[in-house]
Amino acid sequence: MCKVLMGAQTLIYPMPVLLIGAKVHDKPNFMAAAWCGIANGEPPMISVAIRHQRYTLRGIKQNLTFSVNVPSTDIVRETDYCGIISGSKVNKVDICQFNVFYGKLDNAPLIKQCPVNLECEVVHILDLGSHLLIVGRIEETYVSQVCLTDGKPDVNKIKPLIYCSDPACHYQAFGEVIAKAFSIGEELKHRE
Amino acid sequence: MCKVLMGAQTLIYPMPVLLIGAKVHDKPNFMAAAWCGIANGEPPMISVAIRHQRYTLRGIKQNLTFSVNVPSTDIVRETDYCGIISGSKVNKVDICQFNVFYGKLDNAPLIKQCPVNLECEVVHILDLGSHLLIVGRIEETYVSQVCLTDGKPDVNKIKPLIYCSDPACHYQAFGEVIAKAFSIGEELKHRE
Numbered sequence: 379m380c381k382v383l384m385g386a387q388t389l390i391y392p393m394p395v396l397l398i399g400a401k402v403h404d405k406p407n408f409m410a411a412a413w414c415g416i417a418n419g420e421p422p423m424i425s426v427a428i429r430h431q432r433y434t435l436r437g438i439k440q441n442l443t444f445s446v447n448v449p450s451t452d453i454v455r456e457t458d459y460c461g462i463i464s465g466s467k468v469n470k471v472d473i474c475q476f477n478v479f480y481g482k483l484d485n486a487p488l489i490k491q492c493p494v495n496l497e498c499e500v501v502h503i504l505d506l507g508s509h510l511l512i513v514g515r516i517e518e519t520y521v522s523q524v525c526l527t528d529g530k531p532d533v534n535k536i537k538p539l540i541y542c543s544d545p546a547c548h549y550q551a552f553g554e555v556i557a558k559a560f561s562i563g564e565e566l567k568h569r570e
Numbered sequence: 571m572c573k574v575l576m577g578a579q580t581l582i583y584p585m586p587v588l589l590i591g592a593k594v595h596d597k598p599n600f601m602a603a604a605w606c607g608i609a610n611g612e613p614p615m616i617s618v619a620i621r622h623q624r625y626t627l628r629g630i631k632q633n634l635t636f637s638v639n640v641p642s643t644d645i646v647r648e649t650d651y652c653g654i655i656s657g658s659k660v661n662k663v664d665i666c667q668f669n670v671f672y673g674k675l676d677n678a679p680l681i682k683q684c685p686v687n688l689e690c691e692v693v694h695i696l697d698l699g700s701h702l703l704i705v706g707r708i709e710e711t712y713v714s715q716v717c718l719t720d721g722k723p724d725v726n727k728i729k730p731l732i733y734c735s736d737p738a739c740h741y742q743a744f745g746e747v748i749a750k751a752f753s754i755g756e757e758l759k760h761r762e
Contacts, residue, residue: 381687382712418698549749563651
């Protein structure tokens with residue numbers, strides 16, 4: 379199995395595409411972000427890498443609150459739009475016809491059309507170079523009732539998007555179930 | 571669209587399942603991790619959240635280097651095994667029959683069977699509570715030649731796994747292409 383050196387690349391699979399929300403100049407705004415990951419368990423935290431120039435970042439820095447909204451395949455057009463255009467030029471909420479609501483935090487706008495929404499308070503900001511890594515403590519999680527099965531979030535109803543940069547930049551859906559986690563690995567225990 | 575409050579949860583879609591490698595007591599070891607994300611563009615960086623008790627963490631702290639290996643659906647059994655068992659108890663490399671190789675960094679073991687491998691040097695360690703958030707600078711990227719198309723990584727050949735905690739913990743494959751990124755959103759421009 380021959381390996382090819384590609385240089386230092388930001389290449390992992392899968393990457394999400396999430397809509398990061400903040401109030402900027404008192405108006406809700408959203409940007410698309412793929413460079414996010416869960417950062418801690420107790421208390422629950424998330425990290426989001428945001429380029430210094432981003433309009434949404436102004437609101438996050440000012441209010442130290444933000445939201446994370448998980449879009450579904452139904453709003454791929456709106457999600458992509460939020461990654462193309464700056465909120466300094468247009469009102470994305472109007473153009474995307476987002477229904478915005480607020481939960482516990484005044485300045486973390488949430489999108490009703492997104493099946494999963496997190497409200498976050500900033501706990502760390504790391505300047506790593508081209509991007510700031512924002513670490514936020516998740517204060518509350520909202521899930522659309524229609525996306526629950528037996529009271530639990532159901533990925534088949536949520537229909538999340540995957541952002542995929544290679545071979546061409548596109549969004550993919552989730553595919554077939556491959557195996558049960560914390561279970562299929564047990565099959566190797568006889569080798570111990 | 572009614573929303574249900576779920577409390578503060580680490581709920582985003584998709585999450586990856588990556589094999590984090592380190593040398594611990596001079597032996598290569600790997601753990602499965604879902605809480606990872608790209609953290610910076612220039613220079614390229616990645617963040618990985620690791621629970622304090624993890625055996626792999628000892629090696630990362632000692633050597634300040636680690637690897638990130640993207641498993642394919644072909645090795646879901648081995649990947650899951652690395653998330654079930656501690657390297658303090660067994661030699662996971664032997665049991666999983668991983669072919670380990672090294673690149674530029676002495677203490678970042680890479681798995682040949684994983685189509686994508688990153689070598690990383692630790693630049694930040696944040697204690698966030700239950701987990702340490704390790705931020706690593708990506709020093710080199712390796713891709714299996716058979717997973718390239720026209721010299722570029724091809725997701726259809728890489729066949730990555732998605733970790734999905736809801737409704738039941740399982741691994742999923744990538745599904746159909748939904749839309750072209752930085753493109754389909756243009757369709758909303760007429761509303762500006």
